Amino acid sequence: MTWAIFHKHRPTILYGISLALLLFLLKWLELRFIVINHIFEIYAGAIALLFTGLGIWLALKLTKPKVETVIVEKEVFIDTKEFRFNAQEQARLGLSKRELEVLGLISEGLSNQEIAAQLFVSLNTVKTHSSRLFEKMEVKSRTQAVEKAKRLSLIP
Amino acid sequence: MTWAIFHKHRPTILYGISLALLLFLLKWLELRFIVINHIFEIYAGAIALLFTGLGIWLALKLTKPKVETVIVEKEVFIDTKEFRFNAQEQARLGLSKRELEVLGLISEGLSNQEIAAQLFVSLNTVKTHSSRLFEKMEVKSRTQAVEKAKRLSLIP
DNA sequence: ACTAAAATCACCCGAAAGTATGAGTTAAAT
DNA sequence: ATTTAACTCATACTTTCGGGTGATTTTAGT
Numbered sequence: 118m119t120w121a122i123f124h125k126h127r128p129t130i131l132y133g134i135s136l137a138l139l140l141f142l143l144k145w146l147e148l149r150f151i152v153i154n155h156i157f158e159i160y161a162g163a164i165a166l167l168f169t170g171l172g173i174w175l176a177l178k179l180t181k182p183k184v185e186t187v188i189v190e191k192e193v194f195i196d197t198k199e200f201r202f203n204a205q206e207q208a209r210l211g212l213s214k215r216e217l218e219v220l221g222l223i224s225e226g227l228s229n230q231e232i233a234a235q236l237f238v239s240l241n242t243v244k245t246h247s248s249r250l251f252e253k254m255e256v257k258s259r260t261q262a263v264e265k266a267k268r269l270s271l272i273p
Numbered sequence: 274m275t276w277a278i279f280h281k282h283r284p285t286i287l288y289g290i291s292l293a294l295l296l297f298l299l300k301w302l303e304l305r306f307i308v309i310n311h312i313f314e315i316y317a318g319a320i321a322l323l324f325t326g327l328g329i330w331l332a333l334k335l336t337k338p339k340v341e342t343v344i345v346e347k348e349v350f351i352d353t354k355e356f357r358f359n360a361q362e363q364a365r366l367g368l369s370k371r372e373l374e375v376l377g378l379i380s381e382g383l384s385n386q387e388i389a390a391q392l393f394v395s396l397n398t399v400k401t402h403s404s405r406l407f408e409k410m411e412v413k414s415r416t417q418a419v420e421k422a423k424r425l426s427l428i429p
Numbered sequence: 430a431c432t433a434a435a436a437t438c439a440c441c442c443g444a445a446a447g448t449a450t451g452a453g454t455t456a457a458a459t
Numbered sequence: 460a461t462t463t464a465a466c467t468c469a470t471a472c473t474t475t476c477g478g479g480t481g482a483t484t485t486t487a488g489t
Contacts, residue, residue, distance in 0.1 A: 165320050165321075165323075165324040166324075167321075167324075168320070168321040168323075168325045168328065169325070169327055169331070171325055171328060172324065172325040172327060172329040172330070172331070172332065174328070174332075175325070175328070175329055175332075176328065176329040176330075176331075176332030176333050176336075177332050177336065180333065180339070183339060183340050184340075184343055185340050185341065185342050185343070186343050186345060187342055187343065187344050187345070188344075188345050189344050189345065189346055189347065190347050190349050191346040191348060191349065192349050198354040223416060224420065225420060226414060226416045226417030226418075226419070226420040226421070227416075228413075228414065256382070257384075258382065258384065259416055260379060260380070260382045260383075260415055260416055260419060261382030262382075263382075263416060263419065264380065264381060264382040265382070
């Protein structure tokens with residue numbers, strides 16, 4: 118049935134097709150013409166598009182991120198009253214090793230007699246040590262010596 | 274003198290200047306020629322530059338800024354060994370106010386005589402106070418008392 | 430090897446610290 | 460009102476501390 122219709126209107130259809138082709142040709146030629154006439158603008162447009170894209174890419178890729186600084190307070194418990202022997206004070210006062218040793222034992226509450234026993238020396242020796250100690254530290258008694266020694270970080 | 278030199282070599286100088294101008298003109302013409310011959314490339318380059326800039330501008334203007342959060346820890350030093358009077362120990366040992374007062378002055382290195390003067394009492398009173406103090410604290414001397422009192426946080 | 434500082438010890442003496450005992454006063458609790 | 464604890468003071472006595480002086484021995488630095 119379709120075939121029959123084709124055969125019946127063959128000239129008309131051919132004419133139609135020919136007309137359509139002609140029109141298409143004309144439109145194509147027109148487009149070509151436009152394209153040729155505006156080739157520069159099109160090229161420029163393409164470049165513009167391309168390089169706009171490039172610019173955006175560059176900007177996104179190469180910019181440094183903004184840095185936002187957040188300060189968090191962290192509690193650090195530090196023993197500020199930790200004992201650290203002050204050798205400078207010892208040198209300044211000119212205290213000898215033995216004198217310092219006696220000072221330490223005095224600060225522990227030992228009597229001269231006990232200190233003598235501890236150090237395997239005579240009571241008199243301990244007395245002379247403590248005497249020189251008091252002289253050098255410019256104090257008048259063992260309690261003052263202990264108090265000052267703690268202040269000067271000579272004993273804990 | 275400079276003027277004299279100019280007058281003397283006037284033709285030479287003029288000739289030199291003319292030559293220089295001619296060379297400059299030729300170079301300029303050559304440049305013009307190059308520019309005209311490459312007008313399209315130059316134009317394209319200009320567009321490329323312009324739109325790259327536009328792209329960058331767009332990217333920077335229209336995108337949200339990147340934010341990088343940096344956490345900086347700030348150390349806060351806290352004193353852990355602060356003196357806190359130990360009232361419990363005082364109660365446990367049964368130390369009276371006056372005895373504690375005497376203890377404090379002893380720890381400062383004062384003699385019994387000085388303590389007596391400070392408290393407006395007699396030397397004997399100070400002695401009895403310190404004696405009872407030593408009994409209660411179970412020590413035998415002022416230095417021991419000071420040492421123990423510090424351990425028990427009765428004095429700083 | 431010589432010297433200076435440190436460590437050791439002894440003796441004496443006065444001052445301070447600490448013990449023992451007793452007692453008077455005051456303030457707070459029952 | 461009475462009791463109790465804290466504060467006060469005194470006297471007598473013992474022990475320890477601290478100053479003064481001098482001497483001997485180690486140790487360390489030049």
